[in-house]
């Protein structure tokens with residue numbers, strides 16, 4: 001409880017996003033799924049705008065559109081009407097329902113509303129209804145994302161499925177390119193897989209003659225139902241708490257062996273993913289990936305003289321930040337500050353492990369912070385460049401005049417965010433080149449004399 005004597009710091013420009021927004025992105029990776037936000041219309045408008053501006057794709061998110069009366073008397077009838085409207089207009093196979101601050105605060109019992117809905121409209125063909133509780137005042141978009149995936153498994157996986165050979169991979173919140181890349185790696189291995197969620201097509205689609213009301217692609221219903229028959233589940237993300245881990249739930253409840261790793265960013269991150277695939281499948285790393293790995297190490301050697309000792313500030317989601325710190329530690333860059341609005345309590349240890357034996361000094365780690373606190377801390381550390389989403393552009397360009405290299409989400413001031421490469425040896429190569437060339441360009445621009453060879 002706060003009282004007048006308790007020091008209180010308000011959040012100024014949060015380094016996190018709204019919890020149901022993360023849930024909507026996860027739902028967008030399920031085949032035939034349409035998300036509904038149970039709350040006021042403004043929430044859905046904000047989330048649509050945020051997601052569309054990043055992916056540059058049409059993204060529909062429905063809303064139960066509560067007004068003042070429902071805030072007092074409850075939003076059950078609105079949610080039921082919203083589901084009927086979505087069924088009429090989109091004909092989805094799945095409706096993903098995420099609560100918002102308003103409906104969590106008034107205490108709407110969504111499972112009870114949905115149970116009433118199924119009874120009242122039993123004569124209709126009702127899609128699968130997946131519900132996730134996402135109060136934004138107590139979490140981040142990543143908690144919404146992971147909670148939606150876990151609830152999808154809990155509510156969709158059959159309790160007694162037939163065993164099959166598809167390895168389940170939970171890629172975390174990475175770009176559509178990253179997801180496509182991981183799928184390609186599994187194809188190179190000749191390992192069949194279930195990717196959950198699979199945003200590789202739904203959030204980076206092709207031009208169509210006729211508009212698709214629900215974009216094609218995503219994890220299929222059949223795969224969701226058969227999750228419990230997988231021989232193994234690989235969950236990517238060091239900072240996923242146990243109560244948000246889908247791999248943990250599958251292992252505990254359906255006996256699917258869990259392999260929990262960090263995001264496959266940088267050489268060691270991707271090596272860990274490759275070794276896990278090899279161990280599970282009994283197959284060697286494919287030649288194509290061996291070659292990519294060799295090219296990456298060669299590029300590390302070439303770029304080292306330009307990167308050694310450069311100081312970097314990294315911010316964003318905890319898993320992404322941890323993966324990027326691990327990658328930078330391999331390149332000679334000194335990460336000086338790793339910051340996130342998330343507060344899983346796992347980032348500090350994960351970063352220490354990633355830097356162990358690699359860096360003379362572990363970076364400062366700030367969890368649960370906003371941009372005000374990040375700037376305050378970073379000013380003392382004088383970074384040479386920043387790795388993060390668009391939200392620090394004003395600081396980078398205006399206040400410090402240092403380059404911001406855009407990664408993660410949201411990227412609202414550049415095109416091609418769906419194709420930002422973070423994962424795999426190819427992703428690391430691309431990141432390395434973007435960093436080294438940005439720093440060379442900056443040095444060239446700032447030099448008094450023109451020079452064209454180095």
Ligand code: SF4
Nearest residue numbers: 018043046100101136
């Ligand atoms: S933070 Fe709460 S009120 Fe704001 S958009 Fe998200 S759910 Fe809606």
